[in-house]
Amino acid sequence: MTAAARRLLLVHAHPDDETLTTGGVIARYVAEGAEVTVVTCTLGEEGEVIGDDWAQLVAGRADQLGGYRILELTRALAALGVAAPRFLGGAGRWRDSGMAGTPSAENPRAWVNANLDEAVSALVAVVRELRPHVVVTYDPVGGYGHPDHIAVHERVTAAVEAAATDAYPDAGEPWATPKLYWTVTEQSALRDGLAALGDLPAGWAAPGAGELPSVPDEQVTTAVDVSGVLDAKRTAMAAHATQVVVAPGGAAFALSNLIAQPVLAEEHFVLVRGTLGNVDVSGRERDLFAGLT
Ligand SMILES: CC(=O)N[C@H]1[C@@H](O[C@@H]2[C@H](O)[C@H](O)[C@@H](O)[C@H](O)[C@H]2O)O[C@H](CO)[C@@H](O)[C@@H]1O
Numbered sequence: 024m025t026a027a028a029r030r031l032l033l034v035h036a037h038p039d040d041e042t043l044t045t046g047g048v049i050a051r052y053v054a055e056g057a058e059v060t061v062v063t064c065t066l067g068e069e070g071e072v073i074g075d076d077w078a079q080l081v082a083g084r085a086d087q088l089g090g091y092r093i094l095e096l097t098r099a100l101a102a103l104g105v106a107a108p109r110f111l112g113g114a115g116r117w118r119d120s121g122m123a124g125t126p127s128a129e130n131p132r133a134w135v136n137a138n139l140d141e142a143v144s145a146l147v148a149v150v151r152e153l154r155p156h157v158v159v160t161y162d163p164v165g166g167y168g169h170p171d172h173i174a175v176h177e178r179v180t181a182a183v184e185a186a187a188t189d190a191y192p193d194a195g196e197p198w199a200t201p202k203l204y205w206t207v208t209e210q211s212a213l214r215d216g217l218a219a220l221g222d223l224p225a226g227w228a229a230p231g232a233g234e235l236p237s238v239p240d241e242q243v244t245t246a247v248d249v250s251g252v253l254d255a256k257r258t259a260m261a262a263h264a265t266q267v268v269v270a271p272g273g274a275a276f277a278l279s280n281l282i283a284q285p286v287l288a289e290e291h292f293v294l295v296r297g298t299l300g301n302v303d304v305s306g307r308e309r310d311l312f313a314g315l316t
Pocket residue numbers: 037038039040043067068069070071119120121122169266278279280281
């Protein structure tokens with residue numbers, strides 16, 4: 024398969040997720056000529072805001088953060104080489120549900136309250152329109168347990184399966200996606216990345232044991248080298264300025280909780296649909312499109 028023919032679809036919950044866990048593969052595969060589409064399911068309306076400049080945009084005050092995060096996402100995707108954001112159901116269709124246990128999950132427009140059939144059929148239509156060779160989404164716990172991430176995992180999994188059948192006949196011609204992956208953080212990469220961080224910026228803290236999500240190394244099927252595009256990934260992180268701050272020197276980043284996380288030179292995945300392609304001596308693929316002729 025030529026690089027230009029390769030089609031990758033990534034489905035994420037909020038603006039910033041695409042960069043934080045898959046910004047490297049987005050930039051790498053765009054640079055290699057693949058067709059890369061990022062679909063985001065909410066505008067991130069319930070986010071906190073780093074700094075004072077845009078602090079009054081939050082949900083409990085002007086409630087304009089979602090609109091502003093469209094700009095941040097546009098800038099971040101530009102840094103990764105993707106022309107424009109794409110929101111499931113159109114910008115504003117579903118709202119950020121907030122962290123687990125917060126009242127924002129009561130909002131009828133919240134992603135967690137979406138009509139399941141409507142959400143899955145919208146995802147089926149995207150899959151059948153784009154006919155991706157590879158789809159990437161979250162693992163069953165949504166990475167770190169955010170309700171919106173868990174719902175994205177469940178609905179993307181259902182949609183990839185349904186898209187291959189004659190279900191949702193109004194959503195386009197069936198398409199069997201060859202490979203579906205979960206984006207994950209490998210335990211040893213996180214451990215070693217944290218150990219390599221030098222002094223942290225004032226006010227930052229190192230994570231406690233187990234505070235950051237990761238999976239045992241043996242669960243990782245695919246490790247993609249993104250060392251060549253880390254500057255683009257850092258620029259994209261910085262574009263999400265209300266959500267993410269990159270430490271001087273670029274080795275670490277933090278969200279609004281100022282818990283230090285390493286910027287890793289590999290991004291890790293678990294293949295959950297499809298066949299493992301050519302693997303290296305460690306038994307891992309090094310390419311999401313491995314094995315696709
Ligand atoms: C990476 C991600 O999914 N961010 C979400 C998350 O934001 C976190 C949340 O505000 C938490 O309370 C903070 O401690 C943490 O620092 C934030 O990253 O949840 C938000 C609300 O649903 C969402 O907008 C944001 O994109």
